[in-house]
Amino acid sequence: MAALIEIEGLSKRFGDLLAVDDVSFAVDRGDVLGFLGPNGAGKTTTMRMITGFLNHDGGRISVCGHDVTSEDIAAKTAIGYLPEGAPLYGDMTPRALLAFVASVRGMSASRARERTDWAVSRLGIESVFDQPMDTLSKGYKRRVGLAQALLHDPEVLILDEPTDGLDPNQKHEVRSLIADMAQDKAIIISTHILEEVDAVCSRAVIISRGKLVADGTPIELAARSRYHNAVTLTLRGIGALEAQSSLASISGVAEVAFSDNETGVTRCTLFPKASAAIIAEVSAHVSSVGWEVDQMWVESGRLEEVFRNITTGASAGAK
Amino acid sequence: MSTVMSIFRRELGGYFATPVAYVFIVIFLLLNGMFTFYMGNFYDRGQADLQPFFSWHPWLYLFLVPALGMRLWAEERRTGTLELLMTLPISVTQAVLGKFLAAWAFAAIALALTFPIWITVNYLGQPDNGLIVAGYFASLLMAGGFLAISSCISAMTKNQVIAFVVSVVVCFLFTVSGLPFVLDFFAGWAPQALVETIASFSFLGNFNDMMRGVIDLRHITYFVSLIAVWLFVNVIVVNNTKGV
Secondary structure, three states, X not given: OOOOEEEEXXXXXXXXXXXXXXXXXXXXXXXXXXXXXXXXXXXXXXXXXXXXXXXXXXXXXXXXXXXXXXXXXXXXXXXEXXXXXXXXXXXXXXXXXXXXXXXXXXXXXXXXXXXXXXXXXXXXXXXXXXXXXXXXXXXXXXXXXXXXXXXXXXXXXXXXXXXXXXXXHHHHHHHHHXXXXXXXXXEEEEOOOHHHHHHHOOEEEEEEOOEEEEEEOHHHHHOOOOOOOOEEEEXXXXXHHHHHHHHHOOOOEEEEEEEOOOOOEEEEEEEEHHHXXXXXXXXXXXXXXXXXXXXXXXXXXXXXXXXXXXXOOOOOOOO | OHHHHHHHHHHHHHHHHOOHHHHHHHXXXXXXXHHHHHHOOOOOOOOOOOHHHHOOHHHHHHHHHHHHHOHHHHHHHHHOXXXXXXXXXXXXXXXXXXXXXXXXXXXXXXXXXXXXXXXXXXXXXXXXXXXXXXXXXXXXXXXXXXXXXXXXXXXXXXXXXXXXXXXXXXXXXHHHOOOHHHHHHHHOOOXXXXXXXXXXXXXXXXXXXXXXXXXXXXXXXXXXXXXXXXXXXXXXXXXXXXXX
């Protein structure tokens, strides 16, 4: 069976600016795709094209097998969408908004009641359910926006910065909600927060200046970092200079970097040649010279560094 | 159709959720009373009809209906809720119809609340009630025409003030196109057929005929097709500019 969201050769032009340039990817049931990129890279534009708010200039988008241009109503029926900034009708209450969305989506009265109860309790908006949305805080607005997107239990969820403006507890709630729903849906979330990608996404794509520049699992992407397989040590009672010459001599070590030295403690990171595993050599060396080691661990790679390298055009470090 | 009704209910409820509805209705009724009794000389004429009441409606609507229509789309654009609305499984045509019908129904409510004047004239004399019904019908149709223009223009901007001003100007042109000072401008050089066409586009001409009880299919066709054309353009405008 085809993937729930299929995007092929998508492009969009605003005047002279090519906002989205030949982007292709697919998201299947069970996938949570993290959509990353700097501001203005084309994330929101792409999401708006998937949800049918913007028309695309080239390429093809299908949602649950429905082309979003020729079968837009069928595609929109399958999608739940949280637009950027969670715009809501300010003079309506969440109750009225959810009733409106339920009726537009053709839900029966009993199903509307059941789904509304679910969304309200799951997103914790009981206390503001009858307040005009103009009076709600940013966090509540975001949660009402999510409730609206989830109301019809859609197969495809498109969430543009779902945790923006939430406090850490609420962020955690929303992430666990997404994780709970992931199994039987195809989900795309855009975010600036890279820890979120590690926390909830099964796959991440990075878009930069309208082009898709990376696509992989968070682990695969992190492996593109120069930190991948690097070893970080904290040594007690050994000076940086002394450690430097000794550690650099280990076979397989390309570079040694020192960071935030407290008194009496030296912290250094050893970068391997070609991302090879060097932990065995390092630990053998350390025990042979008899240093006092407080901590030693293998880095899996830093997504943030990969993101920066890819989107600023620099080559991806050691790789 | 049920989708149109959902939008219709939300929009109409939206008018009453804010003071807009009450302010509009109170001002509409006050101005109607002032125009009818002071400027229309309702009593002095000594005639049992609502001629002085209806004849001011084009001028009242000229300002009040664009005020009603200006928020229809401009507000959605400004606050970003257009994105919410247009990503629900709704066609643009359904959204345009739902919004227009809600605003029109609201205008109908305001118009219906002028019923005391009808009671008054029946108390004072024996008016031709058929003529009064024709007047109300014509007035409502004309309000629909003004409203379709305002709705379409509201879709072109996110600024309600611009929507209001431009709508008033366009409505004004449609209102006066049958008056001598417009027709004289064309009469000198344009072919007679064009002058007659322009004259026939006039709200005033069509409305005055209907108000006098001449409910010709021609007049109804005029207003209905005017509404249809402006709403059709409205759909095109929303379709082409929704994401911009």
